[in-house]
Amino acid sequence: MIDKTQDDFENYLDGNSDLSQLYAKSRNSQAPDNLAVKITEAAHKNPSAARLSAGNRAINKMVLPYAVAATIILSVGIYLAIPANTSDIPDNTNHLAINENVNNLASTSPQQESSSSSQAQLAFRENNTVKAPTQRAIETEESHQLIPPVATESTTPKQLADNTKPKYIETRPAENTIVATKESKDQSVPSQASVEVKQTKDVLIAFSNENPEGIAPQHKQTIEEYEDADFSLDWMNRLAIKTQDNLPATKPASSKLSPDKWLDNISKLHEQKRFKEAAASMTEFRKLYPYYKLPPSLKDAYDNKK
């Protein structure tokens, strides 16, 4: 039976089949004439369109390479246009703003002098706060100690005037003078920036002598807001230092140390078998640096206790 089927199928494939002959007789349907006309007309029209589309294809082939080239050129251009280190950009805006403030101050009447001086002082602070004092102060602990916080909850405007401002006035232009001195070393002549800073310093010192009340409360608030808005990449460091600043006055002197030095001191206390002091110091340390990794010697003594 299978052989017969196979034979029949082979015959069918060879074309010697009744089935094929019968099917051939059933081929009675044809493609509709209206469709045939439509297709041939479209096919006859198409050569020009096809040639056109061939041209378009040639253009389309070039679109991708051109797009890629344009993207690369733009990227390189943007890359070259942006300096590698943004700190290389000369901060002329500060100097210009200072100069403008000084000129405004000089041109004001005696009645307006007080308020103008205050504005000039505020402008000076704001302009210099773009990169300093907070940001620069954070970079080194020493500079942080030189520049106390501009305003804290515990300080009154008077205290701010008595304690903060004079130091600040003495400190900030000095820093700027250092910068200006570097510039003048390079150029062998006093730079415009150093002259401007000196002028501003004189004006602000004069202002502070005339206005012992110091910075007005609304200005203090503005400065606080500005500091709050002054985000940068090392905000966590600043936060840590601010936390240190806000600690009560009774905080141990060790908190001024770096974590490693502090831990060294604790280790030394341990070696000297002053365990109570070491434990107290460690407690304070943990308040400030709860997740700081301890050295193995201290880790055994403290982390294991927990």
Add this chain to the structure above:
Amino acid sequence: MNNQDSDEALMLRYQKGDNQAFDLLFNRHKDAIFRYLERQCVKTIAEEIFQDVWMRLVQARDQFQPTESSRFTTYIYKIAHNRLMDYFRHKSVQERVISDAHADDLDQLPVPTQVLPDMQLDTQRKITKLTELIQELSSDQREAFLLREESGFSIQEIADITGVNRETAKSRLRYAFVRLRDGMRGLT
């Protein structure tokens, strides 16, 4: 122009802008392709696909590169097959619809009368039966059978057009043949 030119030669001429070559090509294959489509879906859809197949050929004629293994007929039936599959997928048709128009065709068959000789009546009855049996085949078997009968494709060519391997194509065609032969046995 020589009417005996091969399909491939005509297509190459048409690529160069010879419209008469296209006319010859079209007249050679239009009915077979139409029947291939018509026996697998309703007539209106078959007409739509038929037109679309030829228009795609016209638009993509520059892409046609005849080789020993790739004939013009294989090329155009492949377009037809793919277009048909697109339609089935688009409509989510699981079972291919038996042509309503085909039923009309059956109705339009010459009515047996006493005027017709017995031999003609017998042939007509067989054709009707064969048409019914073809519609009862599975879609894959029917397509394989139609490709074989309408254009005389080899098993390998059927496999190429339908996108399956040679053994699958041969199996489909064999099952189709056996079912049709067995169905027709009572009439012969």
